[in-house]
Amino acid sequence: MKEPVPKPRFQEQPDDDPQANQADQTGGRRRVLRVWQTAWLASVGMHIQYMQFGKPGLRPLIWLHSVDYPMAPSWGFCVDAAEKGLGVISVRRPGFGETSPAQDTDEEVRLLKAFLKEAALDNAVLIVEGTSRPAGLRLALECEQVSFTLLLRPCYAAVDSDSIDPWLRDMVLQTMQSRAGASLALAALTHVVRRTGVEWLYERFLKDERDREFVRSNARDVTEAWECFAAISADTFRRDMNALEPDPMLTPGLLTGLRGLAVTGAGMPTVWRETFQKTSASLGIETALLPEGGFFAAYNGGPALLEIIAERA
16 A cells, blocks of 8 residues: 555754745755645545745745646745745645545545644635645635735636637537546647647737746746646646536625635736626626736736735735
8 A cells, every 4th residue: 555645744854045946955945846745634634835035034935837837836926025035935736736626615625624633724815726625715705814815817707708719729629528528639639739839829828928938938837837737637737628618606796704815817808807807796706907917917017916925015
């Protein structure tokens, strides 16, 4: 029988420069790495993979990724966050990387709650990006360890516009309709990337030039994100893409009183921004626009995002 890996545990490290997790012992700020590690959560019988950046004592900044970019925030963002008192903890969600798959949103929420509890992540700032919204929003509403939440481009509605290439829109819709459709879509995307490269794929989807520049300038991270995405199952892909379907949970006034903010990029397609603003108003949550980019606005505009957290959280 395979030995379970240890529960989440943050190593004690020297109180000098910002530090990454257990695999990094290099010291100086300019050489700090972001390294993934996997923990066994005995209370739910599941594994979880995560990246921790920041010396002990920093306020937790927990990042739940979207299906389209299953990666930690950039090295520069992590360093800037650490200097502002925030330790970034990026979580690979169920079915991604070495994190156990989940059957449904309920199971994903149980996994995330167990992680926060066993890792003693209190007074946490939670970033809920893209298709992580169904589970991330429930975590924000139900978990007392989360004290402030940022809904980042929270995928309130399905892709039903001309804001992306028709073949990509059709692939999204095909994925949401059936497991067979999801399998075909994954196979098609893998074929496209083998033939043209992952940068080409992202640039077909991204309309804002600053988003495209992020992809060009962060080839290593983008490649790792693609490798993680390409390894997921059709079930995980379909379950995550279902976040784009109308959600009965999103009732008027649901988020009134929640300590948080809904955020998107100023460079997002107009129809996406309009849906974002309208739905956020209905839910009762304030909004903000990040100035640099659309889908990658939080990565391009890291300082602006950290400023929002400093002012509001």
